[in-house]
Amino acid sequence: MAAELVGPARRRLLHRHVAAGLESLHSAEPEPVSAQIAFHHEGAGAAAAAGA
Structure with missing residues (x-):
């Protein structure tokens, strides 16, 4: 999967x-x-903006 090819910060x-x-x-x-x-x-780490 493409997501596995980039590091967590880049993702x-x-x-x-x-x-x-x-x-x-x-x-x-x-x-x-x-x-x-x-x-x-x-995925960006912005759970508040995601409505969580």
Whole structure:
């Protein structure tokens, strides 16, 4: 799996970037991708932003 090829710090950074990108692309209607956004926030170590 690709996630195993990068270290934990880099993986968190990538999750943070993906979450930000999804939020930006879907700012008008985030509901359809809210689970994916939460998943990436959690992967970035931002559990509060993920709704936890």
